[in-house]
Amino acid sequence: MKPLLPAFSLRDTAAADRSFPSAAARPALIAFVKEDCPTCGIVLPLLDAFALTYGGGIDVFLIGQTQEGNARLMQRHRLASPLLDDSRLKVSFAYDIDMVPAVFVADRDGREIERRMGFDRGEWQTVDASLALLAGRARAPIDWNALPEWRPGCGSLSVDPRYADRLRAEAENSPLRARKIEIAPDDDEVEFMFDQGFTDGLPVVPPTPERVIRMLAGTRRDPQSLVAVVPPNMGEATVEKVAINAVMAGCKPEYLPVVIAALEAVCTDAFNVHGVMATTMGASPVVVVNGPIRHRIGMNMKIGALGQGTRANASIGRALRLAIRNIGGARPGGTERSTLGNPMKFTMCFAEWEERSHWPPLHVERGFAPSDSVVTIYGMTGGPSLIVDQTSRTAGQLAGSIAQCMESIHHPKAHMMSDALLVVCPEHVDTLATEGYTKADLRRRIQDVTSRPLRELVSDERSGVGMSAEKAKTLSAEALDRRMPKFSSDDMIHIVVAGSDAGKFSGLFHGWVGGEIGSQPVSRLIDPT
């Protein structure tokens, strides 16, 4: 059995409200037209004739898609039957028409008997016959031979890109479920968003239903599927909620899968975003993207990769932070207790320039295939701080310089405390490549150069940082001579490649509390939508 046609109630050009199905429970003709469609101009006199001839036995609904257009059509064709106003396009959308003219014939139960799009003389004669039968009237007086055999229809306004997203958002089967907030006409939308506390201190794009619908086109995932439960409030981040925050951050739909994967990654026990956000040390997620998606969505991995100027880098990192803020409830002064804060809390996201180094890229090192697109998140307290070495010519010298700079993380005497993300610039990569330095070689060198006898890491008059003098007194001379590297293990040193071809300046992100007791890096496969 054919499905019921959608019910509607519209006002006509004579200011009368008309509803389908009508109380009379009669068969019906429902036709959609728009003013600037030449084929609609051809069929309107036919439709008017149908209404005059069969109107006593069936309901006839002639629906126009713009108010002004309806008025002009009434005048131009001297129509006897009023046109119904569907300028909101909701009925056109509900009937799922993509072209006009479109005609539907319904039986007395409101079930579809026939539907025709455009104009085909033979088809319309069939419609005419059906209507005559349903109405119990003689055929309408139409000179069919005077009409063209065939004319194409025009696009329905309900599929016009200018309106389609709004219609999808407003439809009864809309995928949107988030609470709708009305902003009064006198209120400035951007100011309103500030007042509600939805922003990071910079203006955000108002997440209107149309924009969120467009953002959701970036993923195949169900808008109501759960991405993550976000601390500290344990807020449920559905795909829709992530999309809302992505709109606010300025993302394009094709960035959404990266934001989703990033949020999944931070909301793990290993990453511990609760602690990362709450710590007075002021940590924040640093997002590194690997794999083919870098090129597809235009991520910057070269000149100025860690700075501003690239929409994908800037807005993906910002969307993640806004989601943590808005869905998780981590706000400065609330559960976010950073003493100083840092600019990474606005955004910090970049891609690795995999092709520029002789090393396996980060995601391959972490167990993924080169063809996978992967996001990896680090909880970092500072950076990028610069490692300036323009004069080392051997790999050993350069790796030694990098090590010396890395020893400053948190405090030169703070050993075995943290992890670090090292961003090696292309010119430094070249120097390291001359001796075939592997990532493992670099890590070993860093550990070797930063190793200090324990006695140098004891609290003293110059600085109270380090092992307490009392504790040191209890240790043997041999124990105090034992050398301690900066990092508790080589895998606390994370290495990626990015930056422009010019400049011997690598970058260093300083970690927070590394390892299981703090935050560990987490990688997630990006859904290849």
Added chain:
Amino acid sequence: MTTILDPTDEREPVARQLSPRTGTIAGTVAFLDISKPRGNVLLDRLEEQFKQRVPGIDVVRYSKPTFTKPAPEALRQEIRSKSDFVVEALAD
């Protein structure tokens, strides 16, 4: 009029109620060390003071595995079920 979609988790913050203040301390007092440096020193001094000023109470010491994460659910339940009061040492 512009409509926007709520970017938050849509949960109004729950106003938490304080436990009733009885004016006296008795029974078991849990001392929770969140494992930040010197939290134990603070709790040691407090424990001395408690035992001096409120004789007859039992003090039970607990500690979180790491200060960077919320206390595990099992630890929270144990403290809740076995204690009448909790003193938490927060920071350095």
